[in-house]
Amino acid sequence: MDFLYFLDLSQSIIDGVLFGAIYSLIGIGFTLIFGVMHKINLSYAAASIGAAYLSLLVVSAVPAPLVYVAAAMMGGLLGWLVYLICFRFLPLDNPLASLMSTVGMLLAIEELISHVTRGMPLNFPALFASTNIELGPYFIRGDLLFVFVLGCIAMVALMQLLKRTRLGLATRAVAQQPVAAQLCGMSVNATNASTFVIAGLLGGTAGAMAGAAIGVLSPLMTLPLTVKGLVVTVIGGLGSIPGAIVAGLIVGGVENLFQFLRGVSERDIYVMLMLFVFLVFRPGGLFAAPGGRD
Amino acid sequence: MDFYLGLAQVIGIHTLLGLSAWCVLHTGQVSIAQGGFFAIGAYVAGMLTSMWGWPLGLALLAGAILSGIVAVAVGFPALRIKGLMLVVATTAFAEIVRLVFFNLTWRVQTPAGLVGPDGSLGFGGIRYFPGNGWSMLEISFLIWFLVAFVMLFLGWLDRSRVGTLWRAVGEDELAAQSAGINLTAAKVSAFGVGGCIAGLAGGVFAHYATHIEHNNFGILLATFAIAYPIIGGLSSLAGTLLAVIFIQGILLEGLRFLGDWRSLLFGALIVVVMLVRPSGFLRRSLGESFGRTKHA
Amino acid sequence: MLELQNLSRHFGGVKAVDQLDLNVIRGEILGLIGPNGSGKSTTVNLITGVYQPTTGALRFKGQDLTDLAPHQRTELGIARTFQNIRLFGHLTVWQNLWAARVVRDRGWSGFRERWLSGAKAAREQAEELLVFGDLAHKRDHLAANLAFGEQRRLELIRAAASGAELLLLDEPAAGMNAEEIADLDQRIRRLRDQGRTILLIEHHMELVMEVCDRVVVLNFGRKIAEGSPAQVQRDEAVRSAYLGADHHA
Numbered sequence: 143m144d145f146l147y148f149l150d151l152s153q154s155i156i157d158g159v160l161f162g163a164i165y166s167l168i169g170i171g172f173t174l175i176f177g178v179m180h181k182i183n184l185s186y187a188a189a190s191i192g193a194a195y196l197s198l199l200v201v202s203a204v205p206a207p208l209v210y211v212a213a214a215m216m217g218g219l220l221g222w223l224v225y226l227i228c229f230r231f232l233p234l235d236n237p238l239a240s241l242m243s244t245v246g247m248l249l250a251i252e253e254l255i256s257h258v259t260r261g262m263p264l265n266f267p268a269l270f271a272s273t274n275i276e277l278g279p280y281f282i283r284g285d286l287l288f289v290f291v292l293g294c295i296a297m298v299a300l301m302q303l304l305k306r307t308r309l310g311l312a313t314r315a316v317a318q319q320p321v322a323a324q325l326c327g328m329s330v331n332a333t334n335a336s337t338f339v340i341a342g343l344l345g346g347t348a349g350a351m352a353g354a355a356i357g358v359l360s361p362l363m364t365l366p367l368t369v370k371g372l373v374v375t376v377i378g379g380l381g382s383i384p385g386a387i388v389a390g391l392i393v394g395g396v397e398n399l400f401q402f403l404r405g406v407s408e409r410d411i412y413v414m415l416m417l418f419v420f421l422v423f424r425p426g427g428l429f430a431a432p433g434g435r436d
Numbered sequence: 437m438d439f440y441l442g443l444a445q446v447i448g449i450h451t452l453l454g455l456s457a458w459c460v461l462h463t464g465q466v467s468i469a470q471g472g473f474f475a476i477g478a479y480v481a482g483m484l485t486s487m488w489g490w491p492l493g494l495a496l497l498a499g500a501i502l503s504g505i506v507a508v509a510v511g512f513p514a515l516r517i518k519g520l521m522l523v524v525a526t527t528a529f530a531e532i533v534r535l536v537f538f539n540l541t542w543r544v545q546t547p548a549g550l551v552g553p554d555g556s557l558g559f560g561g562i563r564y565f566p567g568n569g570w571s572m573l574e575i576s577f578l579i580w581f582l583v584a585f586v587m588l589f590l591g592w593l594d595r596s597r598v599g600t601l602w603r604a605v606g607e608d609e610l611a612a613q614s615a616g617i618n619l620t621a622a623k624v625s626a627f628g629v630g631g632c633i634a635g636l637a638g639g640v641f642a643h644y645a646t647h648i649e650h651n652n653f654g655i656l657l658a659t660f661a662i663a664y665p666i667i668g669g670l671s672s673l674a675g676t677l678l679a680v681i682f683i684q685g686i687l688l689e690g691l692r693f694l695g696d697w698r699s700l701l702f703g704a705l706i707v708v709v710m711l712v713r714p715s716g717f718l719r720r721s722l723g724e725s726f727g728r729t730k731h732a
Numbered sequence: 733m734l735e736l737q738n739l740s741r742h743f744g745g746v747k748a749v750d751q752l753d754l755n756v757i758r759g760e761i762l763g764l765i766g767p768n769g770s771g772k773s774t775t776v777n778l779i780t781g782v783y784q785p786t787t788g789a790l791r792f793k794g795q796d797l798t799d800l801a802p803h804q805r806t807e808l809g810i811a812r813t814f815q816n817i818r819l820f821g822h823l824t825v826w827q828n829l830w831a832a833r834v835v836r837d838r839g840w841s842g843f844r845e846r847w848l849s850g851a852k853a854a855r856e857q858a859e860e861l862l863v864f865g866d867l868a869h870k871r872d873h874l875a876a877n878l879a880f881g882e883q884r885r886l887e888l889i890r891a892a893a894s895g896a897e898l899l900l901l902d903e904p905a906a907g908m909n910a911e912e913i914a915d916l917d918q919r920i921r922r923l924r925d926q927g928r929t930i931l932l933i934e935h936h937m938e939l940v941m942e943v944c945d946r947v948v949v950l951n952f953g954r955k956i957a958e959g960s961p962a963q964v965q966r967d968e969a970v971r972s973a974y975l976g977a978d979h980h981a
Contacts, residue, residue: 176520181520182520182523227707227711228707228710231711232710232711238466238666239666239710240710241466241523242663242666242667242706242710243706243707243710243711245659245663245703245706246703246704246705246706246707246710247703247707248703249656249703249706250703250704250707251703252703253703365654365655365656369527369528369531369655372523372524372527373524373528375524376521376524376525380520380521407535407538407539407556408535408539410531410535411532411535411536411539414528414529414531414532414535415532417524417525417528418513418525418528418529418532421513421516421517421521421525422513422516425516425517425521597830597834600823600827600830600831601831601834603820603822603823603827604820604823604827604828604831607820607821607822607823608818608819608820608821610782610814610818611814611818611819611820612820612831613781613782613801613802613803613806614780614802614803614806614811614812614814614818614891615803615806615811615831615832615834615890615891615893615894616803616806616807616811616832616834616894617803617831617834618801618803619803671822
């Protein structure tokens with residue numbers, strides 16, 4: 143194995159880690175919702191891509207950076223909608239029902255996108271696509287770096303929101319003890335809805351990031367993003383945000399590593415196997431959440 | 437007429453798939469792995485009849501048994517993972533299986549030419565039915581015979597001690613342990629039985645379709661598999677059958693006139709059904725009136 | 733019959749159970765009391781195998797329990813009821829009992845009994861328990877649909893259904909009125925007279941003092957007193973632990 147091979151290998155990994163910020167955001171979204179409602183919203187990644195599509199509506203009207211903001215906001219809106227439809231009115235003790243409901247939603251969103259776009263991938267504005275930064279022997283792709291930085295900004299913003307605002311406090315309180323939180327005057331529904339909105343903001347950003355990194359948006363992206371997002375959530379530990387962040391970067395890097403070693407068609411096998419290994423040895427994930435009761 | 441027979445065949449296969457998920461769901465494990473076992477059964481049975489000339493019955497049996505063995509192997513690590521993590525883990529498993537078959541190329545020379553799975557091109561030439569002159573009617577009878585057999589078997593199992601133990605584990609694992617029930621045995625056996633049935637369904641599917649490829653075995657199929665028992669109501673077998681008929685027959689076919697918008701409405705309809713009747717079509721009391729008695 | 737030696741269970745810095753020595757004598761009704769948080773439920777969970785001890789040993793009928801899974805301990809002869817009722821809600825009363833009988837059918841004698849003689853003896857025993865619990869008329873009702881008192885009785889007979897020689901009753905009187913408690917008192921005695929040993933965890937002092945042969949008192953995970961009910965009632969350490977909370981109970 144010569145030096146060049148090793149260089150290419152590590153270049154792949156670096157690119158993968160940068161891309162992994164997208165997985166981190168999706169993983170955070172899944173974990174946020176799980177942390178608060180103890181349920182998984184399977185339509186989350188689809189809604190995120192959907193939000194990115196929606197943001198394309200304004201692409202001709204606003205400068206490129208604002209498209210990302212639009213995507214985030216659309217994501218928040220979609221998040222609220224999903225909460226209303228799939229969670230608000232379903233009995234809490236029937237997790238299967240809302241699971242199925244989100245599956246229905248996932249199907250609906252994917253089909254809707256396919257119909258409206260007639261299955262054609264759409265271009266997504268990628269910033270800094272033509273810049274490359276040289277760092278020693280490595281090239282850091284401008285667009286990937288932008289995506290990564292955007293992701294970091296989103297994560298920091300989220301942490302600030304959770305730790306420093308009343309809303310964040312309410313979210314954490316409801317997650318740990320919904321009944322007591324209600325008795326303290328917090329509206330569980332409002333808090334849950336706002337969690338979905340926050341997750342949606344993140345998701346919309348992630349969707350836009352995915353579009354930017356790949357260059358196009360396509361409905362075929364929804365399922366793989368869902369699966370990878372779930373993998374990230376589980377590896378990071380259900381309910382743990384730092385876990386999702388780290389796990390997302392790891393999955394991104396590993397994905398590219400295996401793609402380099404074994405090619406595109408086999409790479410996911412190894413990513414899944416990695417998940418399995420994790421689950422066998424560390425079922426709680428990297429940072430198992432201190433999680434409420436039981 | 438052929439159209440209705442074809443529909444009946446699809447409903448039959450999906451019912452088997454739903455029944456396999458029913459077993460596993462009973463012990464409280466939500467598993468997306470049924471799609472993976474379905475795939476294994478399909479490829480194994482298909483390969484045995486088309487590449488090595490096995491008789492259908494043996495091939496189906498072999499597919500079912502092999503799937504069952506893999507299911508048991510998956511069932512053990514699944515013990516350590518609860519609830520939604522299990523959903524993810526089994527999804528990952530199903531994806532691994534799909535990707536393995538996506539990459540599988542193994543062809544042998546037969547009198548009919550080169551036959552076998554061909555990587556991304558899929559696995560064609562499973563010509564047992566046409567090659568042996570089976571009519572649509574006969575195929576339908578076979579499928580429904582298997583459905584009836586599996587339903588009777590599961591009904592018997594459910595009324596017996598095993599069914600009570602499975603349900604007890606699904607109700608409350610802690611109480612079940614304290615009552616002396618061996619959790620491992622219960623959960624792994626449910627996985628195994630479910631895997632066998634899914635494998636059987638897959639084997640039949642392969643021959644019905646004559647050409648299979650990795651896309652047939654995606655996560656969506658596995659989600660359908662658990663959707664049937666959930667929508668039909670977990671407490672009864674008949675509910676699963678009803679759900680399949682409803683979804684495949686009425687929804688997918690009946691909405692055919694809507695053309696491309698069909699799948700979209702389908703998704704929306706699932707959402708609506710869950711809102712209106714979260715515990716499924718057939719709740720406990722209705723299920724009993726279908727003849728399922730409650731004695732252990 | 734049951735020996736706990738120097739048993740400890742720590743959760744991080746908290747010593748839920750601290751160097752506990754406890755002996756349960758065959759055929760007795762032993763009461764385990766203590767203020768909230770004193771480690772009673774943790775002790776039960778240690779005995780049944782839900783928790784593993786941090787240090788110390790557990791022996792039942794001379795056999796070391798440490799490596800046995802909960803269902804294996806039930807097989808040996810230890811059964812429990814739960815503080816918050818944990819019945820199999822969507823199973824019928826009969827099915828709840830039947831599920832618990834599975835331990836009796838292990839091994840060759842179990843096989844013979846179940847398949848060859850049609851489980852006749854097992855059914856009879858379960859029927860007897862139904863009668864004992866005054867639930868025979870409700871045998872086909874779903875457990876979740878029973879009244880509270882009936883649910884408690886079902887928990888009790890389900891624990892007995894596994895053929896256990898040692899019954900751990902975790903606050904069976906919680907939420908009961910005086911009449912129900914008197915009824916419970918009788919049942920506990922009859923269960924003992926039928927040949928079982930009982931470890932009773934309770935807050936209701938009247939019941940404990942009435943029905944128990946001996947009482948052990950825990951506080952902060954440690955044993956602070958042991959003896960007959962009368963002795964324990966007079967004990968200084970016990971009084972200060974409860975600090976005036978119990979003069980009605």
